Amino acid sequence: MKTFEELGIAPNILRAIEEMGYENPMPVQEEVIPYLLDEVRDVIALAQTGTGKTAAFGLPVIQSIDIKQKVPQALILCPTRELCLQIAGDLADYSKYIEKLRVLPVYGGSSIESQIKSLKRGVQIIVATPGRLIDLINRNTVDLASVKYVILDEADEMLNMGFSDSIDEILKQVPDGRSMLLFSATMPKEIAKITRKYMHEPKEITIGRKNEGSNNVKHVYYMVHAKDKYLALKRVADYYPNIYGIIFCRTRRETQEIADKLIQDGYNADSLHGDLSQAQRDYVMQKFRIKNIQLLVATDVAARGLDVDSLTHVINYGLPDDIESYTHRSGRTGRAGKTGTSIAIVHIKEKGKMREIEKIINKKFEEGTIPTGQSICEKQLFNFVDQLEKVKVNEDEIASLMPSVYRRLDWLEKEDIVKRIVSLELNRLLDYYRDAEDIEVPTGRFSKDEKRGERGDRGERRSGGDRKSVRTAEKGYSRLFINIGRTDGINPATLMGFVNDFVDNKVRIGRIDLMQNFSFFEVPEKESNKVIKSLRNTEYNGRRVVVEISQGGQSNGSGSRGNRSESRFSGGGDRGRKGSSDNRKSRKR
Structure with a gap:
């Protein structure tokens, strides 16, 4: 292994990085730095986040700056404000002993006037998010004509966030003879387009395999029923008392709901998503960085570009729709030579997606056993x-x-x-x-009910009819019929919200099956009668609501006015619904 001195780093920069604790170069630094110092024009470096990329491009770029010229000579583009500030801070530390070298972070959410003033005073390195840099270009307040280096950091994430057009516009403003460095964790097709359009015979450096996950990250999955995902999350958090990690959710709504539940249950948690203002995001991130928050619940978009050291865990509250996003998620832990764990809490239908991820990261998921109360x-x-x-x-x-x-x-x-x-x-x-029961673990194969459910869903989408076969409730749950469905604008979240608006002390809702004109949902057996009574005489969008126990609902039936047979609706569409509606009216009288 070479030293930084052997790589050709200048003494004044060596002094600064030694004070920061840098001893030997990391693999990506050892590979990239010599090429940049030898003025190889274009470089593509594929490496995971947390592998030392900032120093890999930052040290040689700083060394190549002519401090006598107070014009931008290096432009570093990155996806988020947080990463922009982190890179600018690192470059300032590396150049501690280089007088008159100025690094300016340029990003949205901060005063554009103060950034313009700094540009007028003269800077040599600009670290920018694409959106704010476009604003400055449109105001004719930034001149990129002297730029010798363009660095795209986390290029795949910038493209995922929709910055493709902005990057095109920016690259038109820099000289053709500039060197271009592209750093990315994955190599999607969009990255390949940029390389063909803007790079000339680039030198490609791959640390590990393309799209491969970090070797320092262990990948574990817990297979649970969908209704038990939050309970499993709590057990995982309880089993690791010193956990410091990010919980990834797929939507803003889910992110906020999970964060709220964790806070109510006494966990040190908060949320990060696109509905928050920039000031709120900054406040949450500051608390997370100083470890006042142990668990940050975030969407993929909100967490892109976050650079937080020492994360012990990344928890996937379900797998992402975009398989490559998993690489970014898991790359948040196991950084800078440390080890980390990426946990996926999945249900049986995500098993195929998990196999696809294994092929991309070239690693196998370990099957985890959900911790028992005693072990916790x-x-x-x-x-x-x-x-x-x-x-x-x-x-x-x-x-x-x-x-x-x-x-x-x-x-x-x-x-x-x-x-x-x-x-x-x-x-x-x-x-x-x-008194907590162990969480039931699904079998590795689809159960008959799950297979029928999938076929029913597909059949309903094709024909628009209500083709759900008879289904038995989960053990300990009752299955209830409710006479509102998709035509009423109902989705799982609105149905749960509607039920709990009328039921005291809330109720846990399990499996939900939405039909066109009615639905079924499951509640704990002991709560079923309370739910039925609470929803009696209620209305939804002007329609009187009827809730009854479905046939096979696993309830003692006390307090109900009869059981709703699902088989009557298995193929009858609206006709069956209207007939039974008349029957319900006659019984109510």
Whole structure:
């Protein structure tokens, strides 16, 4: 392994990075730096986030700057404000002992006037998000005619975020003779188009395999029923007392819902998504960086470009629609030589997608066993004892207080004191898991009901009819009929919201099957009668709502006015619905 000095890094830069703790170059740095210092025109570097890419392009670029010229000589484009600030901060640290070298971060959400003033004073390196740089170009306040280096960092993420046209516009403003460096974790088709259009015989450097996941990341999956995903998430979080990670969700709504649930359940969590203002995002990220938040629940878009060190876990609350997004998610942990774990909480229908991801990252998922309540409590206890052993005691500060404490606790034996300390710390978990049942793990193959359900869904989409076959509720749940469906604008979220608007203390809702004109949903068996009574005489969009227990709903039937047979609707469409509606009216009278 070579040293930074052997790679050709100048003494004033060496001094700065040594003070930062840099000892030996990482693989991507050892590969890229010599090419850039030798003035190879174009380079494509494929490497995961957290592998030292900033220093790989930053050190040679800084070394190549002519500080006598106060004009932009290097342009670094990145997808997000957070990454923009992180890169600019790192470059400022690397150039600590280079006088008069100026680095300017340019991004949205900050005063454009102050950025214009800085540009007028003179800068040599601009680190920018594409949108704000376009604004400055349109105002004729930035001149890119002297740029010698263009770096696209996390290029695949910029394209995923819709910056393709902006990048085209920016690259038209820089000289043809500039060098171009493209850093990306994956190599989608859009990246290949950029290389063909703007790069000349680029040198391609791949650390690992294309699109491959980091070697420092372990990939684990937990297979659960969809209704148990949140319970599984809680158990994973409880099993790792010192967890510091990001939970990825697919939608803004789901992100906010999961964050709210975690906060209500006492977890150190918050959300990050596109509905938040820039000020709110900055506030959340600041709390997360200083570890006031242990769990950040985020969408893929909001988390792109985040650079947070020492994440222990990334949790996929379901797998992303875009398979390559998994590479970016998992790349948030296991960075800078540290190890990390990427966890996927999936249901049986995501198994095929998981196999596709394995091919891309060239790694196998390990099947995880959902922690039991007993194992969680043991893990938390030993973690607490470990913290107790390592706690720093300031003898001088507490000396005056200890005599009073000793007098208050004098009647207790040492064993009693230890038991009380442990109970004080762990009572919440002990109470929660005392009667908690283990989460049921689905079999590796589709059950008959799941297969029928899939066929029913497909048949309904093709014909527009209501073709659901008879289905039995999950164990411990009752299956309820409700006379509103897709034509009423119902989706799973609105149905859950409607039910819990009228049911006291909320109710857990399991499987939901939406039909065109009616629906079925499952609730805990002991809650079924309460739900039926709570929704009696309610209306949805002007229609009177009827809720009844479906045939095979696994309920004792007390308190209900009859069971709703699903088989009557299996192929009858609206005709069956109208006939039974008349029957319901006659019974109500």
